[in-house]
Amino acid sequence: MMKKGQITMFVVMGIVLVILVGLVVYIKSSIVTTEPPETDITETYSNEIASIKLYTEDCMYKLGKEAFIELGQRGGYLDTSFIHPYGLTATESDGFEIFPDSGIVIPFWYYMKSKNDCTGCVFDSQKPFLAGRTNKSVTGQVISYIENNIDSCLKGYSFMKTEGFEVVEGPPKVDIKLGGDTIIEMKKSVVIEKDGKTYSINSFVTSLGLDFSSLYSFATEIVEQLIYQGFFENQVLNDITIYNFGYDEVSKPIPPIQGGKETYFSYPGMYMKSIENVNNILANEVIPNTVSGVKVSGTRNGVISMVISGKNETELFFEEAFQNQKLLQIFNFDRVDRNQYSVFFTYLPIWKPYLRINNKAGFLNVQPAKIFPPISLPFDLGSIYQMNYNFYYDLSFPVMIRLYDEEAFNGEGYNFIFGFESNLRKNTPFNKSGTAPTLNVQGNQNDVFCDYRNRNSGNISIIVKNFATKQPVKGLEISYTCGSLTCLIGATGMYDTPGLVTTLPTCLDGVISFSDNNYYIDKPTYLTSVKGKNQAVEIVAYPKKKLNITILSNPVRKNYDFSIPKIFWEPVFLELTPSIDETFLIRVERISNDSSINEFKSFASFNSETPAAIEFIPGNYSIEVISLLYLGENRSVDRIVIPEDERCYSGECFTLPEVSFNATFPSGGVVLNNETGYFEIGEDIYNKSNITFKVFTIDHAGMKVMEDLEEMNKIEYYSMNYKSNILPVLE
Template sequence: MVEIRRKKGQVTIFIILAVLIVGALVAYFTLRGSFGESVPEELLPVYDYYVSCLQDQAEDGVRLLGEQGGRIDVGEFFPGSAYMPFSSHLDFMGQGVPYWMYVSGNNMLRENIPTKTSMENELGEYVSARVGLCDFSDFEMQGFDVFVDDKNVQTAVRINDLDIEVEVLNKINIFKGNSSVVVGSHSFGIKSKLGKFFGLALEVYNYEKANMFLENYALDVLRLYAPMDGIEIGCVPRVFVEENVASELKDALVANIGSIRLDGDYYDLSSKGREYFVEDSGLDVDEQLSFLYMRDWTTRIEMYGDKVARPVGLQEGMGILGFCYVPYHFVYDVNFPVMVQFYDDEELFQFPVGVVISKNQAREAMPTTNGRNIESKVCEFKNQKVDVYTYDTDLESVEARISFKCLDAVCQIGETKLYSGEAVLRGEFPQCVNGFIIVDAPGYAQAKYQISTNEEMLANVVLKKKYNLSLDLGEVDRGVVTFVSSDYSVTVLYPEMDSIELIEGYYNVSVHVYDGSSLKFPATSRKECVDVPESGLSGMFGGMSEKCYDINMPEMDIDFAVVGGGKVQEYITSEDLANSKELNLNVPLFGLPTSIEGLAANAERVDDEIVEVYYE
């Protein structure tokens, strides 16, 4: 009995030993490919090259993540519109970089911010898709056979502040003569600040979203470099050319946005005055940071107000002022992109955001903005279907952009598109009594169509074509030409602007001619007398007495004086415009005034003289 138990014990020991041996063999063959030291020395150069190739692919992916705002796959492109120029991507030196925050073409404020997890996943997918791109041809010429499994690949990535850990799980088989190895796991690290740069970028973005410091700097630039509210001393109209204002504003934005710094130790100020550009964000940035705007980036600058500011002081009854002044007031919409960049000598992480100024005001700061509509509340309730057809004056279909104005709100609706020869938009509008459909198309004047969308569901809108003609004022050296009709107006500062765009219509045409010679009017004094009621009882019964005042006018220097001009009413047909290349205006000339009274008389004479209009 004892012998039987002893034999059973021996059998049990053998079974345990067998299990341990089999387990050890399985573990050995399973894990031996996980460690570099298991690769035979004569095969090690091939394997080292493979790991180096994987590392190169990963580094390319890291570079793309930095250059493309934390994205390798930048996603679908959504275009902007003429009203809101931001697309979903900023074209940066030919490379599309997704906006982290922008206003879409339909006026929705949108966010598109990556996470560290999404970056890790995209980098892993990028490496997995490229394991088969490693070129072993040089080794094959030396007698090696290499087989890489590029079908069953998994890549794990961990992004840290100062490095990135990568593990690629796929098999590589290497053979040469009697030596062979199969390696199934490949781990390596990359020295990179991607994680740190991304964390800093998030902090800067959240600070901008909550405090809108970029918008605040942009408003300062607008107030300093663009005419907003003011008065200029002078006796001639001041003409503001929107294209020139926009150009100067872009140049100012380039210089000022590029000078912005956040509090930190990554810069030295050249002077105490540069402290204005240091934003007290509380972020304590310790890496190189720059804000970038380029004038050729898509930018919208709209200037609202009378582009021709007329002088006060020349009108009848105002000569007592003794001088002239020109008041002006403008309101702006300004939308432009800013690229935020963190960098050192080797790496870059950048992302763009959209800066929005509407009617001289920054957009509302929002802790959460994704999908938020920044239009008026009226525009949020588009529940009335209206079909809009757009034509030219020959009833040919014209594709156009459609917006809708109800009270003070302007809503972006969409665009008419050609279907079966008709340019039509079947869109949804807010319900509104006596609103206006606003239609814009390149080469045509803006058209307005009054409609009550709570009752009407169809609108046929006719657009008038613009014709560009050269402008000749004969012997006039300098003048302001204005064409005003019921639905269109244009002002030209001649000779700086030597052409004019007109549409068919009935115009009030006015021309003011100025001489640039400096005039000095000496100080004068004169007496003015008026009848005033007498004091006391006599005044109660209508008694009047004469009171006289001395009016002293100081010496005045006038840079420009009205020396000619006139007005006319003229109906201009589309045939006149289509068959002509030049518009000639024959303008009466008066000569230089010698006194302030003569200056006022010349200004009044413009209303009495006739301008003759000729076509060539």
């Protein structure tokens, strides 16, 4: 009989043996090795295979990290060419440049899609989808980046070839799994041969140490709460009031938010402000301080800091209340642990805001009214004046939001940057709603919908025809969208066919589309895919025609009619070549009364020293050209100054302060819209190569008094009254 200790020893040895056998089976199942075709296939594991696996997964990590870092600088996109950061202000498009001509474009995750002076305004978002395999999803972009660059990173496994191995590679198939980490999986056949033996490996996997899914969800929460709370709009209203603190009503640097009345026993002077000067104060002082002081509750840097020394309890109470007001509260606690992030908000003065006060863009003036005592008094009070204030701000400005995860990439840290547009109209947050909005957060349900096993429709034949040539277009990547789910289906022209024949997942009123910057589809192509049903679809694609730009300038000059006498401004149609210091921002939009028509917009920036082109397709267009004259010591014009001046009303006189333009002067442009009339582009556009825009430019030498500033607001008036002289010319 064996002793108890001996039995225990045999049990332990048995367990160890089972574990060893399991490890061998696991390793052998992970790596497949084969003999050449004429011999039996043998499975084995080798140092060479281990080297290939490590080398390949290092490349996957490197490329994945590169892609996430790059898209983190651009709001979730590797390519932002579809964002058009053009306009007189930073809020006139769907994104903005960090610095002029930097090429770094930040898309708005929330913005007003309509023009700043719109009625019935529409809001939109350029936030990418999280998952999916399209170029508008984060994972889709990273997958494409890795698949397109993996071969150049691997360099044909040259290190193996120097050891006498022959290497044969298959195409890569990449997938990304999001969760607590970002996992990159790749299917790729790599076969090496030496000394009559063949070894192969087909599967690779690596992790980035980046919880991008949680970061994306938290960024979405921040945007939702900024919208719901009207946060920046309310902050800037408060800070405008604070900025004016300590000034009497007449001398306040910027117009006060709230209306009111002030009574004076002597003439106080007219309240008059240049809105351009007010805009400069807002852009350089008020908005930067408002935005940079905001923090998000529960984050690493979301802590209130106060200087306590030398302050009494009352002062500390009000300072704490002020600081708490700058704290963005996140009420949705169930998505993410916010403590792993720091959040920073930035506004730079170069991102010029849109500003109108009392619907004016030139200058404000409030004249005091003379009033009389309500009853007769035995003594003379003299004249009594009352100043009535009622200022309404229309203000739009961009905010750059940066989320920082210092634990990402194994402690190296990760930045994610995107844009948000704040809009104030008539002193009220313009984007505030009664309930918190929900921005689309797309998850892995896309993977289920797009699974090949779920494509159970009949054969779907898709042909895309060029509107100009009437020929099929090859090489277009076709997508199929059902609700919020989008699948990349395939490409036209594969296997020498004119279009694409494929199967689709079943869906009611799905949309077939493609993404190609060279073509435009005017209407969505709806298709209800039915199990087992064959269907054919033909899509008409308009090729975008690029036209080279020429600009001719017609000066608007001040004239004198001594017979009346009268001073007036009028255009002179000289069609001059613009100065090299003038830059023209051009925006065109195709107009249709059919709400189902997809929008088509095109933008360009033109300078006489830098050739530029703009895209069109046939249709009716609204056209807006804005002229900016750049000022400075090395420019043709150093600065433009309207000097201090005096005005007298009812025998009382007061001084108007100087107004100066030191960097840029909005010198004119042209407007063709529903008021002035649209511009029609015919089908012969495809035979044209040039377009000449004719614009009005205000003669800055004639800008002598405050009233001359109103010329800046008359471009639409001149465009309407002299339309025949300023229509674009196609050649």
